[in-house]
Amino acid sequence: MQKIVELDQSIVNKIAAGEVIERPASVVKELVENAIDAEATRIEIDVEEGGRKRIQVTDTGYGMVDADVGAAFKSHATSKLKTPEDLFHITTLGFRGEALPSIGAVSRARITTCYRGNEIGARISMDGGVTGPVESTGAPEGTCVDVQDLFFNTPVRRKFMKSPAAEIKAIADVVTRIALAHCHIAFLLRHNGRRVFSLEAGGGLAIRIGELFEPEVREALVPVDFHAEGLSISGYAVKPSVTRQNTTGQYVFLNSRFIRDRGITSAIRKAYEGFLMTGRYPMIFLFADMDPAAVDVNVHPTKVEVRFKEPGAVFGGVVRGVRAALESADLVGTVALDRSSVHREAAIKDAVGQFLSQAEPASHTDRRPLVTPSLALPRQFADAAPAPVDAPPLKFMQVHEQYIVVETPAGIRLIDQHALHEKIHYTRLMRSEGPLPVQRLLVPVTLELSAADWSGVEGVLEIFRAEGFEIEEFGARTLAVYAVPQLLAAADVAELVTEAIGVLGESKKANVASARHELYAMVACKAAIKAGMRLSPGEIEALLEQHEAGDLLDFCPHGRPAVLDLSIEQLDKQFGRI
Amino acid sequence: MKIKMSLAELSAAWGVLTTAVPQRSPRPVLSNIKIRSAEQVELSATDLDIGIRYVFEEAQIEDQGEILVNAEKMSRILRENPSDSIEMEGTENGTRLSYGSDEFHLPGEDPSHFPASPEFKGKKMFEIDKGVFQTLIRQTAFSAAHEETRYALNGVLLELSGTEFKAVATDGKRLTLARTKCKGGKGMEFKALVPLKGIQALDKILSLDDVSIELGADDGNLYAKTKRAEVICRLLEGNFPEYEEVIPKGYENRVKLNRQVLASKLRLADAFTTEETKAVKMHFEKGNLTITAQGPESGEARVVMAVEYEGAPMDIAFNPQYFLDGMKVLTDESVLLEIQDANASAKLTAGEAFTYVIMPLSLD
Numbered sequence: 001m002q003k004i005v006e007l008d009q010s011i012v013n014k015i016a017a018g019e020v021i022e023r024p025a026s027v028v029k030e031l032v033e034n035a036i037d038a039e040a041t042r043i044e045i046d047v048e049e050g051g052r053k054r055i056q057v058t059d060t061g062y063g064m065v066d067a068d069v070g071a072a073f074k075s076h077a078t079s080k081l082k083t084p085e086d087l088f089h090i091t092t093l094g095f096r097g098e099a100l101p102s103i104g105a106v107s108r109a110r111i112t113t114c115y116r117g118n119e120i121g122a123r124i125s126m127d128g129g130v131t132g133p134v135e136s137t138g139a140p141e142g143t144c145v146d147v148q149d150l151f152f153n154t155p156v157r158r159k160f161m162k163s164p165a166a167e168i169k170a171i172a173d174v175v176t177r178i179a180l181a182h183c184h185i186a187f188l189l190r191h192n193g194r195r196v197f198s199l200e201a202g203g204g205l206a207i208r209i210g211e212l213f214e215p216e217v218r219e220a221l222v223p224v225d226f227h228a229e230g231l232s233i234s235g236y237a238v239k240p241s242v243t244r245q246n247t248t249g250q251y252v253f254l255n256s257r258f259i260r261d262r263g264i265t266s267a268i269r270k271a272y273e274g275f276l277m278t279g280r281y282p283m284i285f286l287f288a289d290m291d292p293a294a295v296d297v298n299v300h301p302t303k304v305e306v307r308f309k310e311p312g313a314v315f316g317g318v319v320r321g322v323r324a325a326l327e328s329a330d331l332v333g334t335v336a337l338d339r340s341s342v343h344r345e346a347a348i349k350d351a352v353g354q355f356l357s358q359a360e361p362a363s364h365t366d367r368r369p370l371v372t373p374s375l376a377l378p379r380q381f382a383d384a385a386p387a388p389v390d391a392p393p394l395k396f397m398q399v400h401e402q403y404i405v406v407e408t409p410a411g412i413r414l415i416d417q418h419a420l421h422e423k424i425h426y427t428r429l430m431r432s433e434g435p436l437p438v439q440r441l442l443v444p445v446t447l448e449l450s451a452a453d454w455s456g457v458e459g460v461l462e463i464f465r466a467e468g469f470e471i472e473e474f475g476a477r478t479l480a481v482y483a484v485p486q487l488l489a490a491a492d493v494a495e496l497v498t499e500a501i502g503v504l505g506e507s508k509k510a511n512v513a514s515a516r517h518e519l520y521a522m523v524a525c526k527a528a529i530k531a532g533m534r535l536s537p538g539e540i541e542a543l544l545e546q547h548e549a550g551d552l553l554d555f556c557p558h559g560r561p562a563v564l565d566l567s568i569e570q571l572d573k574q575f576g577r578i
Numbered sequence: 579m580k581i582k583m584s585l586a587e588l589s590a591a592w593g594v595l596t597t598a599v600p601q602r603s604p605r606p607v608l609s610n611i612k613i614r615s616a617e618q619v620e621l622s623a624t625d626l627d628i629g630i631r632y633v634f635e636e637a638q639i640e641d642q643g644e645i646l647v648n649a650e651k652m653s654r655i656l657r658e659n660p661s662d663s664i665e666m667e668g669t670e671n672g673t674r675l676s677y678g679s680d681e682f683h684l685p686g687e688d689p690s691h692f693p694a695s696p697e698f699k700g701k702k703m704f705e706i707d708k709g710v711f712q713t714l715i716r717q718t719a720f721s722a723a724h725e726e727t728r729y730a731l732n733g734v735l736l737e738l739s740g741t742e743f744k745a746v747a748t749d750g751k752r753l754t755l756a757r758t759k760c761k762g763g764k765g766m767e768f769k770a771l772v773p774l775k776g777i778q779a780l781d782k783i784l785s786l787d788d789v790s791i792e793l794g795a796d797d798g799n800l801y802a803k804t805k806r807a808e809v810i811c812r813l814l815e816g817n818f819p820e821y822e823e824v825i826p827k828g829y830e831n832r833v834k835l836n837r838q839v840l841a842s843k844l845r846l847a848d849a850f851t852t853e854e855t856k857a858v859k860m861h862f863e864k865g866n867l868t869i870t871a872q873g874p875e876s877g878e879a880r881v882v883m884a885v886e887y888e889g890a891p892m893d894i895a896f897n898p899q900y901f902l903d904g905m906k907v908l909t910d911e912s913v914l915l916e917i918q919d920a921n922a923s924a925k926l927t928a929g930e931a932f933t934y935v936i937m938p939l940s941l942d
Contacts (some may be wrong), residue, residue, distance in 0.1 A: 432854040437895065437939040440921060441750050443819045486897065486939060487854060489751060534601075 021102045023161060024051025024150060025170035030099035031145050032178050035059035038143060041201060042186040047171055049192070050164030051150060058144040062116040069113060069122040073104045073131045100145075105129040106157070107150045114139040128153040165456035169505050172196055172452040176212055177258040180251055180285060183208045189451070195476075197451035206236065209285060214448045214498065216242045217283060222329040224286065226321025231290045231313060233321040238283035239329060240275040245499065249283035255292060260304050264288075267315045271322035277530060284322065288314065396540055402531040404540055411567040417543065418531045419562035424546050425524035429487060430517075438468045439489040444480040447494040449501060451477065456505040463504060463515040464497070471497070488519075491526050579643025579668040581615050584636040585677070588664065589656045590786050591621055591632045592649075594807065597779040599649040600625035610646035612692045613666065615639045622695050623649065628776050629695045630783075631808040644689035645673045651684065696810055701801050703794035704763025706743060708804075711791055712784045714745040717756040717907045717932055719777050723749035730816030734777050736793070736800075738768035746821050752900050753824055755933040770795040771818055776811035783807045825935055826925050829916040831889040833862065837913050837928075841905040843881045847871040848898040850879035857939050858898045862917070863891040871898075894920045895939040901926075904934045 021027060028045060035043045038061025048054040103109055104126030114121030121139030125132045151158035161167060168191045179187045179199055186201035199211050210218035220239035226232065238249070252264050264286070272282045296307040308314050395407040404415040449457065454477045464471050467485055474480035481493055488496065496519075503518050529535065535543070547563070572578045595611050603609060603625065611623045619634040645668045652675075655664075661677035668674075672686035715734060723731035735746040743760035746753065770793075772780075780802055784791060788804040795801065795813065802809040847858045852873040861868040867885045872878040894917055905913075910928040917924045926934040 428853060437855055437857040437897075437941055439751055439897070439939055440923075440937040442748060442753055442824055442923065442935065442937050443750060445750065483940065486856060493750070 021099075021106060023170065024055055024167050025174045027051065027055050027103055027107075027147055027150065028057065028171050029174045029178070030103065031055070031057035031147075032175065034099060034145075035061050035143065036178070036182055036185065038062050040142065040185060042188075044188040044190075045171070045175060046190045047168060047192075050161070050167030051171060052158075052161055052164065052167070053148065055147045055150065056144065058142065060142045063113040063118075063121070063141055063143050064111075065115045065118070069111065069124050069134050073101050073124065073126045101126075103145075103147055104131070106154050107152065108148045110146045111143065112137060112139050112146070113143040114141050116141050163459070165459045165505070168196070169452055169456040172455045176450075176452055177251060179212065180205070180208060181253045181256040181258065181287070191455060196455045197477075205285065209236065213450050221285075222325045224321050224325040226317055226324070228313070228317055230294060231288065231317050233286060233288050233317050235285045235287045237271075237286075237322050237325045237329075239326075240272065240282060242283060243276060243280035244283055245280065245503075247281050248502075249281065251285045253287045254295060254297070254306055255289055256287070257297065258304065259297075259306050261306060261308075263308070263311050263315050264318055267318035268322060271319045271326065275326060277532065279525075286318065286322070288318070290314075396537075396544070398535050398540060401534050404535075404543070406544065408565070411565060411569075411571060414564040414566065415543075415547075416531075416562050417533070417535065418528050420547060421528035421543060422524045423562050424543075425527050426520055429520040429524060432487060436468060437486040438470070438483045439486045440470075440483045441481065441493070444474075444482050445493045445497075446474055446478055446480045447498055449477050449479065449498065453498070453501050453505055457501060460501050460504045460515075464500075467516065467519060469497075488523050491523050496522060496526065579613075579615055579645055580639075580641040580665070581613070581619055581667075582638040582640070582663055582665045583619065583634060585656070585659070585661055585664050587634065587636055589659070591634065591806075592652060592656055594779070594782045594786065595621055595623040595630050595632060596649050596653060597775070597782060598623040598625055598628045598630045607646070607687055607691045608693075609649060610687060610692065611649050611652070612644060612646055612689055614644045614689075615642050622692075624693055624695065626693065626812075627773070628779060628809065628811045629693075630779060631695050633806050635806065641667075643668050646684075646687045646689050646692060647673060647675070648684055651682075655682070695808075696799075698801055698803060698808055698810075701794045701796070702766060703792040703801065703803065704738065704760070704766055704768065705790050705792050706758075706760050706762060708784050708788055708790050710758050711743075712781060714743070714756040714758060715777050715781060718745040718747040718754040719774060719781075720747075720903050720907060721749055721752050721754040721934075722747040722774055724774075729814050730771065730818050733771050733773040733814045735818050735821070736768070736770045736772055738763055738766060738793075746818075748819060748821065748824075751897075751937050753819075753821060753935045754904070755821060755825065755935075757931060768793065768795055770800045771814040771816075772800050772811060773814050776800060776809070779809055779811070783809065824923070825933060826916065826918065826923055829918045829925065831862070831887075831892065831918065832914060832916045833867070833885050833887045833889075834912050834914055835867070835883075835885060837905055837908060837910060839883055840913070841902060843867075843869055843883050844898045844901050844905075846881050847879045848902070850876050851898065852876045856897050856899065857895050857941065859893060859895045859941065861891070861893050862887050862889065864888065892917065892919070894924065895941050896924070896936060897939060900936050904936075908932065 021030070024047070028047070028051070032043055032045065035057060038059060040059035040061035042060045044056075044058045046054070046056040046058075100109075100111070105128065108125070108127050110123065110125040112121060112123045118141075120136050123135045123137045123139070151161065162170075171191075172189060175187060175189050179185070183205055184202055187197070187199040189196040189198075197212065199208060203211075206218070206221055209221065217238055220242045221236040222239055224233060224235050224237050226234070235253075243249075247265055250265065250268060252259055252261065252268075254261075268282060268284055268286070276282060294309045296309075397405050398417070399405060402417060404417055406413045406415065457473075457479070461471055461473075461479075468483070469481060469485065470483040471479055471481050479497065481497060484493055500515075500519050500522060503522070504515055529539075529543075569578070592611070599611065600608050608625060611621055614620045614622070615637070619637040619639065620631060621634065622629065622631040624630070645666060647666070655675070660680065664675060664677045666673060666675055669683070669686075673684040675682040675684070718734050722733055731747075731749055733747070735744075737744045737746070738760060741759055741761065741764070742757055744755060744757045746755045748754070780791070783802075783804055788806065790804075792803040793801070798813055800809070800811045800813055802811070844858065847869045848871065850871040850873065851857060852875060855873050858869050858871045861870070862885070864887060865884060866882055867887065868880065868882050870878070870880045904926060908928050910932075912928075914927045915924060916927075920938060921940065922938070924936045924938060926936065
């Protein structure tokens, strides 16, 4: 039986030309997808030096017959498409038939394969685009593609490869995406002989997520289940107690293919509306299944972007499915939950009430009857601020538990409470000069990293150490922190380090100076009062004092303004007085 | 329902019950306190993590039934302290409150929508002296964490083993352990990791009521009972550190320190620390403890106190606030400090009853 045929020219023309192989991760993606299409039950990926030296993908699929082997390195040879109609009815992953020849053109590649049930296998190699003869060889059932010296004949591409740590992280990301969609397949990823992760087959999605991500994620899963005509949405939403600072924690699959779609991203945002703090993004594992004819996946060579025939239906389905899941989940007790936006109206009324009652100084102490003084929660910055001495009474109010309005001699000032406090912290941190005290910890804090973060961790640890952390590898995918810079000791150590590793792992120029900025920006953000936090008059005064005394750095960690001034003239003009 | 209640008692009870009223909640019914009159009048509040039930002492019951009263509105009324007593009556479309010449109507919410409080019957509980218990939680709660992700540290571990009752809290940089002998609950197992909010509620209730408290726990909840009040509180999940292993044993350098003098000297040195370098260096030598602090902008402090120290000279640095927090919750005249070296934890004790482990700072 011959499975690979050359594509009819009409199909070739229908396929947009495009580069498939951009970096080692693209090689891994294509080869793993081929293995999945060959019905593999186990896929092993071995990478050396971030893929620059070697990428080897071994599968237990049905392999190729000899005739197929000869055709494998021909452009647009694929065992998957036969007619133009097939192109509009795509259910397999690697349908473009470009992968193997594209890989073979820029590396020294060798395929060893044995068709299921055959005694003897075959081998073929391609060296910078030059195909060798098909040879018979002994081989186990399945296919092994060995790619060495990637981009050896395209020096520009080779030069633009990132560090091995960055490339293996990208590879781990790619395999993570594929593995999430194929829980029935076992995966093993090794880098330089060291195991990055090993995933068992057949345990179901929740177990696979557990294998790939930190324990908090696994504990916060809420099943999503939504069905409408021609569309079904399943998977897991992650409770708002676990969030990320960008959308990289959002895994969306369309008919088992990982996609990035703006419409779906914004549908997810909408579903989580009111559950999240500003600047935080939910994690989610979402599988949309629909008739292949209702979507065009051939928009982009990497097949990550798609075009829906009815984007509105998909958007609505995601919003409703995810929202229903979140509402049915027990979110009580999830600490990071912020419901401020849901209760805006009440908040405004409260704020106005507070403002009006400020005429009576006695009410300041009355307002917080819920906290026993002896056990009051410490509010760091309020303690740190010196008591105002004979300061003229300030007129201010907090609105929406987010902004502060202050009367100034020239007009009014609007302050974003979080942004300003963050800036004060950031300035203080950046201005500090070493060596700074390092707080030792009573019990080391251990933290488990995701597989992708762990793969690039070696280079990042040095940066932490330079900042005063005592931090060591502590078993598989686990780090132990023994001491932290005192300045950062108030932050949640595990959360801080996990997030910083994620951010530093992604940034290209991970050096000490930029890392310091990232780290301090993160700490400043965490230590700062949040939007949605009700402040006592004393706390607002302390904040304003620190602002006055500040001499703050112009450079803001996130580039947003913290303070806006409106002059009397501007107000008069707006009201038509002048 | 129609009842008349003493305003003084209501005011005290309201202060406790509002601990359990959520400030913002997706379930608006929880912003109320439920008042139920049967043979006696009972008030209850909950945010679903903690529930408080209070049985009223001085109430005249004219008619039985249930009403909901908005916690914030009643607080505002009570703040004005308008009268000796207040009348509450369930009406067709809500609740009527009145005293003297003033009258208020609260719109109706169905009392049956308010979550029922769990029963205490059949729970195994033991008794402990109120004053002793209150001291224990105040001596430990300050060192608990306020973190978002390591939930297990955001509370106080209460534990009864044999006849010893212990309270333990830590934020990962220091740990407090307070203990007492407890006669009640012989042979009973009790271990509960209580969130700070629950600890605060207990502290408040004990400030207004009774001579002792009964405690019990099952898998997920703490049950606490005084003469007038019952508290049920969802326990924290997660692993609390093996605290016994953290407490150092067998240190050779021991020094007795006058608590108030040490606190005073530390406050002086602390005035010369900065936010960036919140550190004081302690130098121990024969007969003297010298505490120094310095910062590029804040200046320098060098304070000396006479101590009975016999060991080799030693330097060790700390966050002074950690020491001061400990001094504040003690009443003993002197404390014993045990140290080993600049990188090992220090142990501060006040007799058998109080142990405080503090991790040092490395300065270079």
